[in-house]
Amino acid sequence: MTSVLPHKWMGAKALFLLCTVLCTQIFYGQNDISSTAKVQSIFDTFIQYRHQNKIDKALETLDEAAKIAENNEDAKLLLDTYHQYARLFLEEGDRETAIFYWDRASILLKDISYSFGQAFHHYLDAFLRLDEGNNFQSLKSLEESRMLSNNRNLSNNILLLEAYIFTNIEKYDDAIKNLHALMVNADDQERAYLATKANIQLANISLELNDLEEAVIHANAALELAEKNGFFKEIKIANEQLSVIYEKTGRFDQSLQYKKELEKIKDSIFNIEKVKLEAKTGDKIRFEHQMNEINKLTAKNEELSESKNRSEITAILTSAFLTIISLLAVSLFRNNQIKLKTNDLLYTKNKELELARDSAISAMEAKTNFLSTVTHELRTPLYAVTGLTHLLLEENPAEHQKEHLKSLKFSGEYLLNFINDILQINKIDADKLEPLSIEFKLKKILTEVVDSLQQNAGDNNTELVLSYDENIPQQLLGDPIKLSQIFMNLVGNALKFTKDGKVEVIAKLLNKEEENVKLYFEVKDNGIGISEEQQKTIFDSFEQGSIQINREYGGTGLGLTIVKSLLGIFGSTINLESEIGHGSSFFFEMDLKCDAKVASEDVPFELDSEEFQFEGLHILIVEDNKINQVITKKMLTKKEMTCDIANNGNEAIDLAKANTYDAILMDIHMPGISGEEATRQIRKFDQEIPIIALTAISLDDSLDSFYQAGCNDVVTKPFKPEVFYQKIGENIFKKKTEGLV
Template identity: 80%
Template sequence: MIFNLVNKKIGKKSLLLLCIVLCIQFTFAQSDGNSTSDVKAIFNEFMQYRHENKVDKALETLNEAANIAERNEDSKLLLDTYHQYARLFLEEEDRETAIFYWDRASILLRDTSYSYGEAFHLYLDAALRYGEGNNFQALKQLEESRKLSNNRNLTNNILLLEASIYTNIEKYDDAVKNLHALIVNSDDKERAYLATRANLQLAKISVTLDDFEDGIIHSKAALELAEKHGFSKEIKIAYEQLSGIYEASGNYDESLVYAKGLAQIKDSIFNVEKAKLDANAADKIRFDHQMNELNKLQAKNEELSESKNRSEITAILTSAFLTIISLLAVSLFRNNQIKLKTNDLLYTKNKELELARDAAVSAMQAKTNFLSTVTHELRTPLYAVTGLTHLLLEENPSEHQKEHLKSLKFSGEYLLNFINDILQINKIDAEKLEPLNIEFKLHKVLDDVVESLQQNAHEKKTKLILDYDPTIPKKLLGDPIKLSQIFMNLVGNALKFTKNGKVEVLAKMLKKDEDQVKLYFEVRDNGIGISEEQQKNIFESFEQGSIQINREYGGTGLGLTIVKSLLGLFGSSIHLESELGHGSSFYFEMDLNYETKEGEEISFELNPEDFQFKGLHVLVVEDNKINQVITKKMLTKKEISCDIANNGNEAIDLAKKNTYDAILMDIHMPGISGEEATRQIRKFDKNIPIIALTAISLDDSLESFYEAGCNDVVTKPFKPEVFYQKIGENIFRSKMEGSV
């Protein structure tokens, strides 16, 4: 009925024309639908090849999509294709080609309204900036990209790139948050691939944070996914990570298993041939596209030459232009051939350099580990030497025995100082030192240094004077331990080379802001001085000016090197002024924050004579039998009784059953460490003083001891007076604070 009505209204001819138009439109719509379906299939193929690291196949599929886009004059499809070219070459670390396609996409975007294309363009721009090290600019571009499109796949890729940037700038919590979201992602295109990359990145972060167990879990999860889906590049990365993590955690058998697997992957003929094939395919695709641009220019010129208004001069110029283009094309082809050969040569040389670099790093690590092990292991027998020497000196030896024992004591202390210097230099070389930022009293730090070295000054018949500016705030924020080390080395050095003279320690305030002060420090003497020639190398390791000086005055020649390195941690530098025969002056400036609120202060300063050791009962946690005997005898000298725990588990049990005035906790023990034992004790006893007794190694950190719950730290082998002082201070201060 409707057809009859239309027939009457518009006539048969008009109706026939309308039917033809509708058929044509239907045919084109069907054709467009098929084209869209073909393109979708091509991009799905490309994604699979990209994930499997089949670069040559991926490039072929993109080339097919680009041809369809150009035939249909589909600028959006061509834009998407250029973007995928750029991403693929960026992942293959060919930035030059990636930027080539990114620029082509930029030109298309000028005349195309396409929000997803703009969003992806910004995502690629962020990736390029991240590769240049511009992390914060990259984050800004990703934020802009996120605003333009809510495409799920693009959002997930933004999360992955953000996680890499956060890792770079050490915002690990934000990175981990992104990566955990990707592990459980529901992406319809790259679910397994994104989860694999997320696990690899989480493993890398875990290793950075010394969580080897978590690193192994994520690496194995990534390896399982990669092997299941054929992600060859990710399989190789997972093998590398697992080999490295197992080696770092001391599980060398497992490390060797994955190292062998990695070697098989790297050395396989397939991988070598594939790398060459991928490079050739990439260069061929780029060359084809550049030739395509030249062909377009040539066709345009031919079209112009056939126009009615062409002139003879235009024809001549066109011919010349085409000749130049042809020459350029030939030159470009030759250059590509040269580039291929050069790339092969560079690949070989890079491999050689990588092997040399790995060998150098291994040698440095071996040296560091060796020095750390030696210095740590020497402390245990040295503790027996110094401890027994002290006990023998306390037992009223005869005069000729006393002379020998004093020599033995001096030799032990000299050897201890040398070991401490070696360990300090080793920590600095391994970048294991980090400055603390805690509240301290600068005047007390300097006063303690001066007081501890007064005996050396008396022996040298030298005056040791502290000139302290009273306007310096009482409470500063910084690292009192490292400051004390700096001044111990500078003042000790000055006293060593000054006889019958004067050594001055100066502390002045140069500037005071709202919460920060700039301080000036100087240690000067009127000793033997340093010549201009010697000043050039005085801060280098094992340098003391000359062999004669080293033989006459002794020492390791490491003190000033340590001072220079420690000041570097504070962003400061040491300066020297000296004249031979007229003394030396070492000075530096330092910025320190200070506590602006000066509240009421209750003093808990104690003198050694205030300590009433008699009747105290302590727990000694020590696995070494000789050390147990020595420590117990040293406590008995002060009428302090003690119980002995051979390991951390015994210490926890005894601390639960008995009441002690303090616990002397060894850190390095079989089973659970002293740090872990301290944490367990702190769960049921928050107040008992716990003093760590440890031969500090390269990986130890005083900060970690305090975080575990230790009140103080005494390094073995220790001087008896320091040992008693620490026990007295912590027990009686604890009691005084409790009563207050």
């Protein structure tokens, strides 16, 4: 028994030790599993923050992974963490910090065998080479990375980076092939993010190749994916792309919509506070890592101190001292970098605002050009409508036909006024209107406005009168055209809302000091009036008080807007007093100048169109539109004038050389050489013949260029017959008029 017991005891002891070891291994195995799951969760969270451009959160998450790696002395995990730091800072444009972590990873790779780590290190090297602009060296590093690992996520990121390089070196087919593969990737970690980046790059390539339809498809796909997954940086990029694409396709409203959305995104996400927070978080984490290096050096110092190795202690102390100095220098440098980043951001924001302003101006100019073209295209057929209507009314039509023709004439004039109003607003918005300073007779301007609207007043059984202060100087300096527009709109508006009543136009002299004159103007009526609520918006575009007023009285609602804008050009302000059922009064003051010498003299003699002797005059009509040729010829024939017709500018030059004409009516827009160029050519051999530009563009748009080309006068189509005859008479009989004076 004595010999058996020790053996039994030793067996029991061995069994106990074996159980202890197994339990310990199971315990540590469970800890390893738990630690691995935690690290994986941390990296998953990091990827989510990185995709959503939450840089500060992403950095804090990586810092947590780095601490776990250091506590567990896990070199591979620490290497992966350093790699992610480097990639994150590279994507944010902080190359210096990215290289710091790439170098730390390089040191770790010397002591471990880790193929994925080596592959990712080459991938980051390719990223750095691409950032330097070394495309082919970058491709070489990517090939080395691909040979070291077949990790799916890394392979997809290699495809994306490779696509960027192919785009840089204009291998668009290869880039597109890579990007299409990424659009349908099955990546567990970054499927949606990679597809979003691929669509963005495909949109960029389509823009480079001027395939705007394809660019819209990919930019919209990128925006949809980015918004769905909260990829804030990609949302911004996609909005920028769509804004540029729609501007290039001429869809300016949609372009402006994405620009506005872009400004909201920039204000809410990419702001100064965010940059400061990210810089602060990055500095804090990097500082901690650098302090860890110092602590390691200090620990080594203590070990060397115990072994009395003075030379090594001195070297380590020196190294630690230099490291501390370096850290202080880096700290100062980083503080300066934060300031520079803040300044850069402010500069960038200013640039973005300037670009947005320039883009808005560009869109406005495009709209202006579009409206100018549309106006020309609309005025040309309107010339035929109004001209033919006038000719038919002159040919003694039957009574039942007169009513139809008058309605047609009214509709044509209404449409013309509408086009003019739209174009006027467009020019005001584009700041293309400037007041003239020429001599004019105020009484004549107001009398013509009142006389031209007497028929409208008669239709409403309304009395239209002019109360004019005769103390106002006869000759004033200003812009008679815009002043006439102001009163046409004010009086026309008053007549529209006044039936069986009275509209009065008042002009008074308030003050006169040498050549400075202050005048008071008022247009008042006893019509339906305007409520206090409606008065707040009555001068806004397309506002007419209410829908009922619009339906009953018609119109565009632009007249008073034009009045307000035109008076603003003169430095004056429109005022309104009104009461429902008792009428309205629109009044303003205006400063003008007069010539003191001319003001006291008699008004020069002028000829009316009735006094011109048109019989026997021979005119050259230059017009490419056949209908317009017929109308203009008939209008001349009505006054017993004869004419020749030139279908284009070259024919006009030949006919002007071969024949003698009393005047030339020159269309401006024609195939071949323009009317302006034809005028210049004619002026080389005939300086005397009157040339009158007949054009369907707005008078203010090209007045100077017409006169510079050699035109004597300009008439816009469609025109009133009396204006047409007056212009012809004034220019042909100019010498006769001067002789009478």
